[in-house]
Amino acid sequence: MAEVKLLAAWPSPFYYRVVWALKLKGIAYEFIEEDLANKSPLLLQYNPVHKKIPVLLHRGKPICESMIILEYIEEIWPQNSLLPSYPYDKAIARFWIKFADEKSPAIWMVFRTNGEEHEKAVKDSLEMLKTIEEHALGEKKFFGGDKINMVDIAFGQLAYWLPVIEDVTGVKLLEAGNFPRLQTWIKNFKQVPIIKENLPDRDEMFAFFKRRREMTLASK
Amino acid sequence: MADELVLLDFWPSPFGMRVRIALAEKGIKHEYREEDLRNKSALLLQMNPVHKKIPVLIHNGKPVCESLIQVQYIDEVWHDQAPLLPSDPYQRAIARFWADFVDKKIYELGRKIWTTKGEEQETGKKEFIECLKLLEGELGDKPYFGGENLGYVDVVLVPFYSWFLAYEKCGNFSIEAECPKLIAWAQRCLQKESVSKSLPDQEKVYGFVLQLKKIFGIE
DSSP states (O other): SEEEHHHHHHOHHHHHHHHHHHEEEEOOOEEEOOOSOOOOHHHHHOTTTTOSSSSETTTTEESSHHHHHHHHHHHHHOOSSOOSSSSSHHHHHHHHHHHHHHHHHHHHHHHHHHHHHHHHHHHHHHHHHIIIIIIIIIOSSSBBSSOOHHHHHHHHHHHHHHHHHHHHHOOHHHHHHOOOOHEEEHHHHHHHHHTSOOOOOHHHHHHHHHHHHHHHHOOO | OOOEEEEEEOTOHHHHHHHHHHHHTTTTOOOOEEEEESSSSSSHHHOOOTTTTTTTTEEEEEESSSSHHHHHHHHTTTSSOOOOOOOOHHHHHHHHHHHHHHHHHHHHHHHHHHOHHHHHOOOOOOHHHHEEEEHHHHHHTOOOOTTTTHHHHHHHGGGGGGGGGHHHHHHHHOOOHHHHHHHHHHHHHHTTTTHHHOOOOOHHHHHHHHHHHTTOOOO
């Protein structure tokens, strides 16, 4: 029986955060696919509060919320560290992880809406990207320095899911704002071997999200 | 060299209260500076340029922002006194989960209760009580969320108790009637000096909320 199981659903960016962390540390796991339109009793049992994926099961015990899962993975399997060890640097890393979690939903609002709501979401997304460009990256290759760390993983949505949202909606956020540091980071992040080998198929994602956007807007 | 700690704060902020409690639990000397949020100091804007919010903890000139991050930072740096997070990684993940739950739900739902009326307010009240009941479930028979001693989740949640009277008056309901265990827990926390000295009086917070309602034209 696998010691580590991951309840998740393609192509959730939160699922991929956990995959990247596990792979970077060389941890084997069993993937249990959830149908979010028909949630399994297992998911409802292991995440009764939010009923969401991903859920990590370690020796049968559930951990929920992707960034909490990542902190847990970091503590149980410290090899190839994903967080700085010095408390102040750790606090700065956690600040940007929280920022990523708090602000990234704006890009999904761009995806899910039209009209006035959509305009506001575009504005919020550009503001977020501007803040990352001006305050978060500095001159480093990655948020983690020479190697990626938990902060890069937290921002992973921007490297791969945002471009798909841009293609589906026709809103070119990254170009519009001209974010050179961020654009370079995106290029470098996607070249990291573990990331490159563990990304959803771009064409399949495009088709999936195109259908979803059509359905979402039709139901409004 | 002695540690220099400055806390930029605002007296009714439950987020600021979390940091006050953590510092008091560990007996850490610090300077408390009250911010006027309608006239933010140059120091605040310099130390938290991204969010421009309090609380900001400045340790030897270097800022740490966001209350949950500040409490974890304090716990890590001053790890010998009164530990707040459990030492077991799985228990830590559980504590972080509930702190995250409090952050996602309690502030926004509480805000809904004192800023809205009618159906919106009723929905807010219902969801607020549901969340408190979930927290009661997590507390179980333990004296504190941290077990025998005050822990991370206690520090994260108890500040909202100072806002309960304001929620009750604005929402015209009794939290104690619905969640007596949680009220008993809050009062147990208040027996501790670190908590009682960090939380303002409920009447004072209610007065502040009434003032805000006037300023923002909320009935």
